[in-house]
Amino acid sequence: MSAVKHDVFQAIADPTRREVLRLLSEKEMPISALTSHFPMSRTAIAKHLAILTEAELVSGEKVGREKIYRLHPEPLAELKDWLAYYEQFWSNKLTKLKYVLEENNED
Amino acid sequence: MSAVKHDVFQAIADPTRREVLRLLSEKEMPISALTSHFPMSRTAIAKHLAILTEAELVSGEKVGREKIYRLHPEPLAELKDWLAYYEQFWSNKLTKLKYVLEENNED
DNA sequence: TTGACACGAAACCATATGGTGTTATATCAT
DNA sequence: ATGATATAACACCATATGGTTTCGTGTCAA
Numbered sequence: 001m002s003a004v005k006h007d008v009f010q011a012i013a014d015p016t017r018r019e020v021l022r023l024l025s026e027k028e029m030p031i032s033a034l035t036s037h038f039p040m041s042r043t044a045i046a047k048h049l050a051i052l053t054e055a056e057l058v059s060g061e062k063v064g065r066e067k068i069y070r071l072h073p074e075p076l077a078e079l080k081d082w083l084a085y086y087e088q089f090w091s092n093k094l095t096k097l098k099y100v101l102e103e104n105n106e107d
Numbered sequence: 108m109s110a111v112k113h114d115v116f117q118a119i120a121d122p123t124r125r126e127v128l129r130l131l132s133e134k135e136m137p138i139s140a141l142t143s144h145f146p147m148s149r150t151a152i153a154k155h156l157a158i159l160t161e162a163e164l165v166s167g168e169k170v171g172r173e174k175i176y177r178l179h180p181e182p183l184a185e186l187k188d189w190l191a192y193y194e195q196f197w198s199n200k201l202t203k204l205k206y207v208l209e210e211n212n213e214d
Numbered sequence: 215t216t217g218a219c220a221c222g223a224a225a226c227c228a229t230a231t232g233g234t235g236t237t238a239t240a241t242c243a244t
Numbered sequence: 245a246t247g248a249t250a251t252a253a254c255a256c257c258a259t260a261t262g263g264t265t266t267c268g269t270g271t272c273a274a
Contacts, residue, residue: 013120065241090180172271
């Protein structure tokens with residue numbers, strides 16, 4: 001679908017692809033089973049799977065006339081590492097505290 | 108640059124925008140200072156900032172004739188939460204162990 | 215007040231993205 | 245062998261994306 005290689009960040013940018021990942025996290029399945037969860041054609045899902053495959057987040061194994069796709073979550077480590085850098089600027093606890101203080105200052 | 112609202116996932120999909128976030132994490136700065144770090148026009152950076160602003164990852168404050176942009180990392184929590192779900196399928200420790208085993212099997 | 219500076223807005227462009235439909239090919243069941 | 249099934253491959257389309265250039269406007273400094 002594109003000339004340039006897709007990375008993990010681009011792969012998870014699309015809501016359909018995130019839902020595909022979630023479905024595959026529950027159970028490996030072929031394209032047609034995946035497609036039944038979406039209001040779009042099998043061809044569209046196939047393209048999303050191609051992008052996810054490029055990012056190495058899924059892999060497909062041909063079994064008879066089916067091709068079973070399954071989740072391959074390791075590349076998400078790159079995302080985790082990227083995110084870890086920003087946690088020095090924010091933590092859930094400190095953020096909540098800050099919001100409380102800002103709300104108090106409003107009156 | 109678009110009719111649909113951009114979310115955090117789309118915002119961080121672009122390498123330029125990720126670099127903008129990193130730069131702003133070091134120091135708040137106006138558009139022209141940001142632009143000097145990239146091989147593209149000020150207008151292009153302005154569009155990226157608009158997308159980051161839509162995702163509420165940055166905010167700009169007008170100061171005189173400048174507009175100072177600064178990082179607003181809280182929306183990254185959504186990403187962190189999304190990622191947390193997949194950590195049940197994989198952990199750094201187990202991944203490293205698996206890689207070590209695979210390397211050992213190579214000879 | 216006259217530039218120079220920082221930015222915003224608009225028009226434009228090439229390519230990417232996300233979808234469609236059609237056709238072809240391999241496999242399984244009868 | 246035939247037909248149904250599962251998917252791949254291809255051509256096509258509208259819109260989004262990521263960039264450009266040009267022009268307009270508010271602000272600071274001389």
